[in-house]
Amino acid sequence: MELKKLNEVDKSLLNEVSNLENITKGAYNIRRNGQGVERQVTENVNIVTKKDVSGIDIYVKENTKFEFIHIPVIITESGLKDVVYNDFYIGKNANVIIIAGCGIHNDHHKDSQHDGIHRFYLEEGAKVRYIEKHYGEGSGDGKKILNPVTEVYLKDGSSMEMESTQIKGVSSTIRETKGVLQKDTNFVVTEKIMTDGNQYAKTVFDVKLDGENSSTHVTSRSVATENSKQEFISKIYGNEKCFAHSECDAIIKDNAIVTATPEITANNVEANLIHEAAIGKIAGEQLIKLMTLGLSEKEAEDEIINGFLR
Amino acid sequence: MILKLEDICFERDNKKILKNINLDMDLGKFIAITGPNGSGKSTLVKIIMGIEKPDSGKIIFDGKDITDMEINERAKLGISFGFQQPVKFKGITVYDLLKISANKKITKKEACEALSKVGLCAKEYVDREVNGSLSGGELKRIEIATVALRETKLTIFDEPEAGIDLWSFNNLIDVFQTMSEITKGTTIIISHQEKILKIADEIVLMKSGEIRQIGTSEEILNGEIKNKRLLQNKKRMLERRIRIIK
Numbered sequence: 001m002e003l004k005k006l007n008e009v010d011k012s013l014l015n016e017v018s019n020l021e022n023i024t025k026g027a028y029n030i031r032r033n034g035q036g037v038e039r040q041v042t043e044n045v046n047i048v049t050k051k052d053v054s055g056i057d058i059y060v061k062e063n064t065k066f067e068f069i070h071i072p073v074i075i076t077e078s079g080l081k082d083v084v085y086n087d088f089y090i091g092k093n094a095n096v097i098i099i100a101g102c103g104i105h106n107d108h109h110k111d112s113q114h115d116g117i118h119r120f121y122l123e124e125g126a127k128v129r130y131i132e133k134h135y136g137e138g139s140g141d142g143k144k145i146l147n148p149v150t151e152v153y154l155k156d157g158s159s160m161e162m163e164s165t166q167i168k169g170v171s172s173t174i175r176e177t178k179g180v181l182q183k184d185t186n187f188v189v190t191e192k193i194m195t196d197g198n199q200y201a202k203t204v205f206d207v208k209l210d211g212e213n214s215s216t217h218v219t220s221r222s223v224a225t226e227n228s229k230q231e232f233i234s235k236i237y238g239n240e241k242c243f244a245h246s247e248c249d250a251i252i253k254d255n256a257i258v259t260a261t262p263e264i265t266a267n268n269v270e271a272n273l274i275h276e277a278a279i280g281k282i283a284g285e286q287l288i289k290l291m292t293l294g295l296s297e298k299e300a301e302d303e304i305i306n307g308f309l310r
Numbered sequence: 311m312i313l314k315l316e317d318i319c320f321e322r323d324n325k326k327i328l329k330n331i332n333l334d335m336d337l338g339k340f341i342a343i344t345g346p347n348g349s350g351k352s353t354l355v356k357i358i359m360g361i362e363k364p365d366s367g368k369i370i371f372d373g374k375d376i377t378d379m380e381i382n383e384r385a386k387l388g389i390s391f392g393f394q395q396p397v398k399f400k401g402i403t404v405y406d407l408l409k410i411s412a413n414k415k416i417t418k419k420e421a422c423e424a425l426s427k428v429g430l431c432a433k434e435y436v437d438r439e440v441n442g443s444l445s446g447g448e449l450k451r452i453e454i455a456t457v458a459l460r461e462t463k464l465t466i467f468d469e470p471e472a473g474i475d476l477w478s479f480n481n482l483i484d485v486f487q488t489m490s491e492i493t494k495g496t497t498i499i500i501s502h503q504e505k506i507l508k509i510a511d512e513i514v515l516m517k518s519g520e521i522r523q524i525g526t527s528e529e530i531l532n533g534e535i536k537n538k539r540l541l542q543n544k545k546r547m548l549e550r551r552i553r554i555i556k
Contacts (some may be wrong), residue, residue: 291382
């Protein structure tokens with residue numbers, strides 16, 4: 001199926017946050033400037049427009065195996081503030097890959113903003129891989145603001161893997177991720193952020209391990225350059241026999257500032273919680289090693305950062 | 311001549327680490343640098359690579375004065391360096407590192423061959439990150455593979471045996487030898503291993519920031535033995551005198 005209602009700017013923006021070719025292969029819903037423009041449902045995945053607020057409900061049938069669901073958002077209108085609520089209901093033992101993402105193109109001086117509130121309800125044994133990419137571009141001085149909220153509710157035996165990436169062009173972001181885990185569940189979060197100029201990025205993780213043998217692994221890798229500022233806050237509560245590992249690893253350059261605030265609370269003697277945080281500039285020895293292989297200092301730095309954020 | 315060091319001096323914290331080092335090295339030679347800890351061996355090879363800058367003196371490589379050149383410029387001219395402590399990365403895989411080393415497009419198969427040569431079961435390693443999840447010995451072998459792939463005129467290894475058990479190291483000796491046969495270049499190895507010293511064309515013996523002796527393995531190793539005997543004799547004489555005085 002062809003995406004007829006999209007122009008070239010739309011398509012290129014869309015390609016930055018999800019692979020354009022793959023979108024049409026499964027269920028999808030494309031939202032542009034606050035409105036749904038293209039949608040496709042499949043036998044196993046239904047998408048319904050919400051009636052009370054802006055947004056959609058996505059229903060995945062029980063036992064659905066390996067389907068892709070794309071729900072990208074693009075904003076090309078300067079000055080637009082878009083708030084959207086997307087709820088995902090994943091049936092028992094279903095296994096799907098959900099690709100969300102938001103791209104803002106702003107050539108003007110007014111601020112463009114997208115706040116996406118995504119809630120995931122996973123039934124017993126369901127498995128979701130959720131990929132979210134944020135991107136900003138455009139020549140205007142209007143800010144590109146993205147404030148995503150992700151809430152994840154895992155029923156017994158379900159698991160979710162979330163990868164979020166914000167590499168370029170987002171002026172300001174406050175990202176909140178919440179997880180409530182029941183018995184035998186697993187929630188893995190990998191976040192990659194790079195900021196430059198005067199950009200600001202704040203990440204808050206709040207994970208409650210309520211069920212026996214629940215586990216979570218939160219990894220944040222970030223690079224802050226120039227005058228940008230980042231904050232990382234992670235709160236993990238071990239309320240049962242559980243395992244949690246949170247890891248914040250940041251590279252700073254120039255005048256950038258990074259704050260990491262880890263908080264782990266064990267409310268059960270069987271809770272095993274670990275937190276690691278490291279902030280620092282690129283290790284000199286890494287640069288030297290790559291220079292001995294013939295790379296210039298700048299090339300070596302790019303190679304180290306690209307690897308770090310891969 | 312491939313490398314000429316002229317009057318290299320290096321001082322840190324009021325300690326003379328290298329004192330007027332003069333050394334010539336010919337193309338195609340396998341040279342071992344040996345000597346006690348703190349004799350300045352590592353500093354000397356770091357100065358050749360450009361990782362440390364000498365306070366005075368000149369480094370001539372392949373007819374060019376490289377004293378003021380950056381590390382990567384020297385690398386491009388044809389100098390490679392294997393670190394004593396391999397550097398760890400986050401996110402960079404073994405394959406990435408080998409690709410950078412080869413400085414051309416290499417397939418995964420070629421990368422695997424390079425790893426097999428250093429005794430690593432390639433498929434298990436090629437996609438792994440070069441990080442702390444690898445053991446010291448594994449990192450060391452990967453380090454050696456990155457250097458061997460470059461096939462440069464001058465290859466330096468700073469104590470390649472450190473972190474590798476003796477049994478495995480014996481197999482690696484072949485790697486150094488084949489490498490120098492392929493490149494027809496010069497290899498400099500800092501080592502204390504008798505096996506390495508024995509296959510070296512030339513041994514440079516350093517002590518307290520100076521070159522004490524340069525010679526073939528026979529000359530140096532026998533010389534060391536001779537010195538030991540001399541010392542033992544002196545010790546015995548002293549002990550005898552002490553007994554007489556008592």
